Every structure is written in C-alpha cells, then in structure tokens.
Amino acid sequence: MQSGNFITEGPSWVNGLSWADILIIVLYFLFVVYLGIRYSKSKDEKSYFLAGRGMTWPVIGFSLFAASISSSTLIGQAGDAYSTGIAVFNYNLVSVVVMIFFAWFILPFYIKSKIFTIPEFLEKRFNVASRYYFSAITIIVNIFLDAAGSLYAAAIVMKLVFPEVSIFTLSVIFAVIVAAYTIPGGLSAAIRVDLMQGIFLLVGSIVLTLYATYNGGAAYVKQLLVEGDILMKLVRPMEDSSVPWLGALVGIPILGLFFWGNNQQLVQRVLTAKNLDEGRKGVLLVGFLTVLTLFVIIIPGIMAIDLFPGLSKPDMVYPNLIMELLPNVLIGFMMAAMVAALTSSLSGLLNSVATLFTMDFYDKMVPHSTSKKKVRVGKIASITVLVIAVFWAPQIGKQFGTLLKYYQEMLSIMAPPIVAAFILGIFWKRTNAVGAFSGLMAGIALGIGNIIYSVQVGHSIFGDIHFLLTVPFYFLWSLLVMVLVSLATKKPPLEKTEGLVFSVSEFKKETASLKSVPLLKSYRFWSLALLVFCFITLIMYW
Numbered sequence: 001m002q003s004g005n006f007i008t009e010g011p012s013w014v015n016g017l018s019w020a021d022i023l024i025i026v027l028y029f030l031f032v033v034y035l036g037i038r039y040s041k042s043k044d045e046k047s048y049f050l051a052g053r054g055m056t057w058p059v060i061g062f063s064l065f066a067a068s069i070s071s072s073t074l075i076g077q078a079g080d081a082y083s084t085g086i087a088v089f090n091y092n093l094v095s096v097v098v099m100i101f102f103a104w105f106i107l108p109f110y111i112k113s114k115i116f117t118i119p120e121f122l123e124k125r126f127n128v129a130s131r132y133y134f135s136a137i138t139i140i141v142n143i144f145l146d147a148a149g150s151l152y153a154a155a156i157v158m159k160l161v162f163p164e165v166s167i168f169t170l171s172v173i174f175a176v177i178v179a180a181y182t183i184p185g186g187l188s189a190a191i192r193v194d195l196m197q198g199i200f201l202l203v204g205s206i207v208l209t210l211y212a213t214y215n216g217g218a219a220y221v222k223q224l225l226v227e228g229d230i231l232m233k234l235v236r237p238m239e240d241s242s243v244p245w246l247g248a249l250v251g252i253p254i255l256g257l258f259f260w261g262n263n264q265q266l267v268q269r270v271l272t273a274k275n276l277d278e279g280r281k282g283v284l285l286v287g288f289l290t291v292l293t294l295f296v297i298i299i300p301g302i303m304a305i306d307l308f309p310g311l312s313k314p315d316m317v318y319p320n321l322i323m324e325l326l327p328n329v330l331i332g333f334m335m336a337a338m339v340a341a342l343t344s345s346l347s348g349l350l351n352s353v354a355t356l357f358t359m360d361f362y363d364k365m366v367p368h369s370t371s372k373k374k375v376r377v378g379k380i381a382s383i384t385v386l387v388i389a390v391f392w393a394p395q396i397g398k399q400f401g402t403l404l405k406y407y408q409e410m411l412s413i414m415a416p417p418i419v420a421a422f423i424l425g426i427f428w429k430r431t432n433a434v435g436a437f438s439g440l441m442a443g444i445a446l447g448i449g450n451i452i453y454s455v456q457v458g459h460s461i462f463g464d465i466h467f468l469l470t471v472p473f474y475f476l477w478s479l480l481v482m483v484l485v486s487l488a489t490k491k492p493p494l495e496k497t498e499g500l501v502f503s504v505s506e507f508k509k510e511t512a513s514l515k516s517v518p519l520l521k522s523y524r525f526w527s528l529a530l531l532v533f534c535f536i537t538l539i540m541y542w
Contacts, residue, residue, distance in 0.1 A: 021332030025158075028336040033180045035193050055191065055272040060282025063191045063269050065289045066198035067348040075153065075338070077293070078321075079314040081301030084242040085231030086541060089294045093234070094248055095256035096287045096534050100527045102261040103283040109426060109500055110267065111276045116359040118264050125425045125500050126492075127433035128364070133440055134418055135360040138264055141414070142353050146265075147389035150346040151175060154339050155393065157319070171393040174339075175386045178346050191269055193347065197337075202289065204337035205296035211325040217303025224302070231302060234541045247468030251412075254471050258415035262422060265352040280523040287530045291537060353385045354378035412467050413450070416475035417443025424482050429501045435486030443478035 055063075080088040115121050119138070123131035155170035162170070224232045238244045243252075260266060260283075273279030297318075304317045308324070311317065322334045358378040363369065369377075417440045424431040424439075450470075453461050462470050519525050 018328040018331075020329050021335065024329065024332030025336045025339075028333075029177050029339075032193055032197070033177060035196060037180070038192075054274045055269075055278065055282075056274065057278045057281035057285060059191060059195050060269055060273055060279065061285025061289065062198035063194035064266055064282060064286040066194040066201060067266055067269060068286065068290070069198075069201060075157075075318050078297055078301035078304070078318040079316070080242070081298040082304050082311065082314040082317045085229075086234060086294065086298050086302065087236050087240065087242040089298050089541075090234055090243045090248040091252055091256070092290050092293055093534055093537065094252040095260060096290050096530065098253055098256035099260050099283050099287045099290075100530060102257065103280040103523065104527065105502060106261050106422070106426060107270060107279055107283065108276055110271060111273065111279055112499065115271070117356050118262055118267055119356065119360050121500075122421065122425070122436070125496060126421070126431075126436040129437050130421065130433070130440060131360060133437070134262075135356050137414060139353055139356050141410070142265070142349050142356075143385050143388055144392055147346060147349045147353070147385055148392040148395075150349065151389050152393040154346070157335070157338050167394045168390070171390050174346070175390050178350065179383070179386055191272060194269075198289075201337045202292070202296070204334050205300075207330065208321055208326065208334060209296045209300050212300045212303045212307065212321055215307065215325055217300065217307060220303055220306035221299060231305070232541055234538060241466070243468065244466050247466050247471075251466075251468030251471040254419050254475050255411060255415050255468075257419050257422075258411075262415075262418055264356055265348045268352055268355060269348070277523060281526065284523060284526045284530055288533065291530075291533055294537065294541075350382045350385060354381045357381040410447075412471050413444065413447030413474060416471055417478035420475055420478040420482060424479065424486075426500070427502050428483075429497050430486055430491060431482060432486045432489055432492040433496070434489045435482045435484075438485040439478040439480075439482030442481040443474055446474060446477055 077088050110118070110121060113121060113124055115124070117135065119131040119135040122134055151171040151174055152167065154174045155167045158170050158174075159165065159167065221232070230236070235245050235248075236243055238246060270279045270282060273282060300321055301317050304311075304321055308317070308320050311320065318338065322331055322338070326334060355378065358374050358381060362377050363374065366373075420443070421436045421440055425436060450461050460470055462473055514522055514524060
C-alpha cells in the first residue's frame with residue numbers, strides 16, 4: 001500500500017544533463033523494448049495472460065517489486081519523508097506483514113483454483129454478480145487513475161530532460177514504448193522486463209543513498225536520532241496528519257490486503273508461478289525488498305531536508321538528489337531508473353486490464369471463443385486503455401491535488417467491502433452469494449452516502465478523523481451485512497465451498513509435510529525471518 005504525490009513542475013538545473021546521460025536514457029529504453037520482444041509469449045490465453053504459469057520465485061519477487069514501485073513510492077514517498085518524516089513507511093511495513101498472511105492463507109486458493117483474474121475467484125466462491133462488480137471497478141480505476149497517472153508521472157520526470165516537449169507528447173512516447181513490448185508479448189514480456197528493471201532500480205537507489213550519505217546525509221540522520229526527533233519516528237500520536245498510530249493498526253492492514261491480495265496487477269504476477277511454493281517465496285522476496293525501501297527511498301528523503309532545505313515542491317526531492325549529487329552518466333542511469341519504475345507499473349496495468357476485460361467479460365459474452373481470439377481481444381483492450389490514458393494524463397496536471405484526495409478516499413471506500421468478501425469467503429464456510437453481494441453493495445452505498453454528506457457538512461459521518469480511521473468502519477459494516485444476510489438465507493452449495501474455504505485439517509497436514517523440508521527451503525522459515533526483520537526495523541525507529 002502506498003501514499004504520495006506526483007511531480008508538478010521541474011527545477012532550473014534540467015539543462016545541465018550531458019549528452020551521455022541522454023544517450024544512456026535512450027539506449028536503456030531501446031534495450032527494454034528488445035528484452036520485452038525477446039521474451040514474448042502470445043500463442044494462447046495461458047501464455048499471454050499468465051506467462052505459461054512457469055515462473056520461479058526470483059522472477060516473481062523482482063517483478064512484483066518493480067510493478068509495485070509506482071510514482072507514489074519512488075517519488076512521492078521521498079517527498080512525504082521530506083515533509084513529515086519516515087511515518088509514510090508504515091504503509092510498507094504493515095503491508096509486509098499482510099504479504100505474509102496472504103502467502104500463507106489466501107494465495108493457496110488462488111493457485112489451486114487455476115484462476116486468471118482475482119474477480120474470477122469471487123464467482124467460483126459466490127456468483128457472477130460479485131465478479132462483474134469487482135472487475136468493473138478495477139478496470140475503471142486502472143484506466144483513469146493508475147494508467148493515466150503512471151503516464152503523467154513518467155512524462156513529468158522526462159520533462160526534466162526535454163523541458164520544451166509537452167506532457168501529451170511525452171505521454172504518447174511512453175505509451176508507445178510500453179506498448180511495444182507489453183501488447184505483443186503479454187505478461188511474459190512484462191514480467192521479464194520487470195525483473196531487469198527491479199534489479200536496476202534497487203541498485204540505482206542504493207548508489208544514490210550512498211552518495212547522499214557521503215555528502216552529509218548520514219550525519220544529519222544521526223543527529224535526528226540522537227535528539228529523538230519525530231521525523232525519525234514510525235509510531236505517531238493520534239493527532240498526526242500523516243499516519244496516526246491507530247490508523248496504522250486498523251486501516252493500513254485492510255488497504256494493504258486489498259493492494260497485495262486483491263490487486264489484479266500485482267497478484268497476476270504471482271499467478272504465473274509454476275507451483276504454490278514458488279509463488280509464496282516470490283511474495284516473501286518482495287517483502288524483504290519492500291522493507292529496504294525505508295533505507296533507499298525514504299531515509300534519503302530525510303537526508304534531503306538538510307541537503308536541500310526549503311524546497312517548495314517536496315515531490316521534487318528525488319530528482320534533486322539525482323541531479324545535484326550524482327556525476328554525469330550516473331544521472332542518466334538514475335533518470336532511466338525512475339522512469340523504469342513508472343513504466344513497469346504501466347506495463348502491469350495494461351496486462352491486468354486486458355486480462356480482466358477478456359476473461360471476466362468477453363469470455364462470458366463469447367464463451368466458445370478460441371485462444372487466438374481471446375489474445376487478440378486482450379491486445380485491443382490494452383490499446384484502448386493506452387489511448388484513453390494518454391488523453392486523460394494531461395488533465396491530471398491541471399487538477400491532480402483533487403484527484404489524489406479523491407483516489408485516497410475512493411480507495412478507503414472501495415477496498416474494505418471487497419476485503420471483507422474475500423476474508424469471509426475464505427474463512428467462513430457459511431458465507432453465501434446473497435450475503436457477499438449484499439455486503440459489497442452495502443459497503444459502497446455507505447461510501448457514496450458519506451461522500452455526499454462530507455460535501456454538504458465538510459467532514460465524514462464518522463467525524464473529523466483521518467481517512468485511515470474510516471477504513472475499519474466500512475469493513476465492519478460490510479462484514480456485518482454479509483454475516484446477517486448469509487445467516488438469513490440458504491447455505492451455499494457444496495461446489496461453492498469445496499476446496500475454496502480454509503480448513504484447519506489441511507493446514508495441519510501441510511505443517512506435518514513441511515517437517516521433512518530443509519529449513520532454508522521452507523517458506524515458513526523465511527516468513528519468520530521477514531517478521532523478525534520487520535520487528536527490528538520497528539524497534540529501531542519506534
């Protein structure tokens with residue numbers, strides 16, 4: 001789960017880039033297109049949408065990491081750290097714990113049921129109405145907020161290099177670059193490119209952190225730690241505007257489960273795993289990498305407070321670090337790394353929307369369509385998404401502050417009912433289709449009512465509280481409706497629960513089988529190691 005701001009304008013040092021930097025950026029994207037085309041797979045829907053279900057855990061882990069590093073992580077979180085300190089890392093830290101829960105208890109049902117989309121699981125467990133609802137909402141959000149937002153952010157970053165080029169033109173260029181390998185090659189192409197970009201991004205961020213440390217950043221952070229400054233505190237008071245401690249406990253886990261467990265763009269990469277164990281270890285790898293973002297993205301943002309005091313645009317922190325601290329050539333590499341993060345996110349979104357539209361809607365309308373036809377429809381869907389996103393992207397620059405607030409509020413409304421449906425569906429056998437769909441509708445109805453109320457009164461029906469604190473209200477309300485309606489109606493038929501609901505006996509059987517697995521090959525050992533890593537990090541910055 002992530003939070004942050006997009007760049008809104010560039011500084012004056014843009015023209016200082018050397019031709020070597022620009023050449024590196026151009027060559028990098030040519031290489032990305034080549035790599036994507038080389039690993040293309042599109043002979044049928046399984047290979048196009050799920051890369052043939054043959055990926056191993058390192059590929060899945062780095063691909064997930066690159067796809068999850070959107071502009072809000074790389075640029076926005078460094079900016080948030082500059083403004084409010086490391087509290088923004090709570091989104092990542094809590095979500096890592098959520099990843100472990102997802103890998104243990106939810107992912108097995110996704111892998112075993114052989115689904116193509118996350119909404120498809122709702123149909124298997126409940127009915128087609130729940131599937132259509134979730135899929136339609138996901139597609140709309142992916143197009144107008146995520147895809148367009150990624151194009152806009154990538155264009156703004158590259159406008160630092162080519163200030164005379166318009167946002168629309170740069171958006172078109174990036175759309176063509178991503179389309180060149182994602183649309184012909186499907187998820188296999190996207191996931192291989194993401195593997196390379198994830199490694200590239202991590203190495204580049206470490207190099208930048210070392211430069212910031214060497215130039216006085218380490219001394220400043222040490223001073224803040226010695227003084228006990230709130231900038232270096234993860235646990236914040238209830239009145240804190242960034243992440244109040246209760247919001248981190250009751251709000252972020254629900255949003256994190258939606259982001260990492262119900263998000264088609266990310267989970268689709270885990271569905272490419274050749275088996276459950278590879279998928280689980282891929283999720284745990286991205287958990288370790290996500291903890292590292294504190295040290296290579298957020299703390300450099302803290303260092304920038306001392307290095308570049310008084311920045312009027314906090315979201316320009318990361319570009320400032322790159323342009324002011326790095327020598328030529330390395331600047332080109334890091335500028336490419338920034339845009340790589342944004343285009344990786346976009347490539348995942350394209351394949352996600354193509355899969356959702358093709359498998360959740362087209363396949364229902366034309367049930368006997370051939371694999372070749374489904375792949376063609378998926379490609380057309382991807383092109384349509386890009387065209388819409390390209391035209392919408394420039395609008396973000398004119399009113400993005402409003403859109404960001406809208407996105408955060410909509411996520412806090414949209415996510416809780418869906419998470420409630422998945423949690424109850426997997427862990428309570430009695431949940432039926434009527435109950436699940438009623439809870440989904442009740443949740444969104446409460447959200448819409450709250451929006452109307454907030455516009456008229458000026459604050460939420462829950463009071464003037466942080467948006468993270470509203471999340472559990474939506475979740476519990478949806479959960480209550482699902483439970484009551486399910487109990488008041490018929491039990492679900494056996495085919496809606498068999499193999500789709502958590503079983504204590506199956507869990508014990510797996511536990512027994514893991515006793516013969518070497519410790520270092522057990523996903524549970526690495527889960528425990530990751531929890532210890534998170535706990536140590538929390539104590540260090542309590």
